[in-house]
Amino acid sequence: MRRIVPIFCLLAACTGQEPSDFVAGETPDSIDWLIGNTSSYLEDSQWRRSELEASMWRPDLPYAQKRLDAYALPSGGWDRLREFNPTVTSVGDAPKSTHIDEALPTSRQAWIDLGEQVFWNLPMRRDGYLDYLIDEPELMKEVGIQTDESGNIRGLVRYNDAFGKERVALTCGFCHGDQGIAGAANQDLDLGRARSIVEERLGVDSGESYHWGPGTVDVTDDNANDPVAIPNLWNLKDQQYINRSAAVALASPASIAIRFETQYIEGQSMTGRPPRVLTWALAMFVYSLDAGTSPELSGNGFDLFVAECGSCHRPDQAFGGGLIPATALNSDPKAANSGLRGTGFYKVPTLLGASNSTRFMNNAAVESLSGVLSSGHPTGQMLSSEDEKQLLKFLNSL
């Protein structure tokens, strides 16, 4: 058997940042940690500020600057926004109204349950084109928007915005709730196509601006077409970064709560902020998500994985890892180099959930695991056919 050892990883191309006050693997349970720090998050802006700063490891990026300029300041800033937790109504055949109770949960399970409500119901971002699409079932299907068993659009809600105007907004579950499974990326969702369709109808020529492809979204307004794959949300407790370009370090579990809080603020055009008890609960819920698989950590397939892939996709980090320079991969480096949130790196993504995935690499350009091995990814290119078969068998157990 001939193997190519991913030498670039051994040469520290895969780097990682140690969390400031939370050590992954040593802190027994992320959710317990969150519960134990509830009062700090809810009541201590200095604590939240320090947690934000720990997560913004590239403070020079505009993405970070926006948050550092506005979040958890001694006075003023986004903390002063009104809380925004509107009653929402599901969109579809069986509309149902929901208002999320902001009472402080009293048990671990109650926190997670509250977070699940937030995941599916709190309007994260209003998008104008959704107003047009909701009355076009065929178009919705064409762009991968799903309906649930009641005939309601999964992860979409109606609500009144801060000015009392009725809007349609997507929730976390819209992109990360494939087939009703919280955390699973909807890899058929083509929001670029959805935008193009609506712009066409409005007589706007958007050219190739939204030619992103299914399962991807361009999250940077940098005048470049640099979509990235919608990620699964599995096993955050073992990961070091979020965002494909790793703009946010998971310095502690609070990083993800602050990430959610600021995301909701931006998604609502900075007209309000979510009650923090809700974003704290959402963090706990997301930390509770895993792929539900049980890979066997022994045997030839696992050994091959460790040898071929394990230096970057570390088994002890949810088969993901730290950072890898975009130049070390042969996939599109544009998103990693975006002027807004590009770090020059991609995070090494978790491979948990790979067995159910149809999109791979940072830009979802490869549609199968075998395709990854043959597409120039820096591993697996010179395996014997038997070894490749064994490796794929292991990968398909993740």
Added chain:
Amino acid sequence: MKRLILLLALAIPFAACSEDAEKSKWDFTESCTGNDCPNTNPNPNTNPNTNPNTNPNTNPNPQTSPVLNSEFVSGHLGNYASCPDEGYTPDAPAGESGGAFAGDCAEDNCGSLNCDTAQITFTITNSGQVEGLGLEIQTIELYDNDGTLVAELPVMEVLDMDEDTSAPMSSINANTTKLFMVMFQGPAQPWELLSTDNERGYGHSGTVVIRFKSSNHADFLLKSPLIYVLDNIAT
């Protein structure tokens, strides 16, 4: 919440800054004094967290006058990608370029894809013992990242964010802090208006200075940190 159209907006002289016009750098000395003046750091990028508007008013007799200042809360420069006619352009009078801005855009964000009105949320605090009267926004100035004044942006309306039923930003009681939002016409083409040699990537950011006046208090200012065009996809 009901909206209050600030008629003042229509009365503001729309000092469009054409490319040929002489651009002024950070220079606040002509219209403010003492602690009312904003930080004149020529590079706002390096001073992200020091709000210059928290300085106390130095009114010598706070018992007979209000003590007013303003603090930044949030804001953005809008997004006019799908409705460029709604945004500010330096070569057209505001009333023309934004012919529908007080209608379509204000009512429903232009009813299109990426079409959001620029806005800033801020507080006004009266820490004195006397009601502040005759409060108005005089101007909203936009500076690029080099500190150059590039536009005076037309005010559209001011909303009182604390009241279920809005009240005009015409007065503020003693010992009171109130939350307001001003909506204004943001740049239609920020990539041109705000382009500087030092701009990294495609941030389209600038600094906004709001000048307030009051009938029983000296003029005062609010200087924002860097604010940005609203993302097409905020995530």
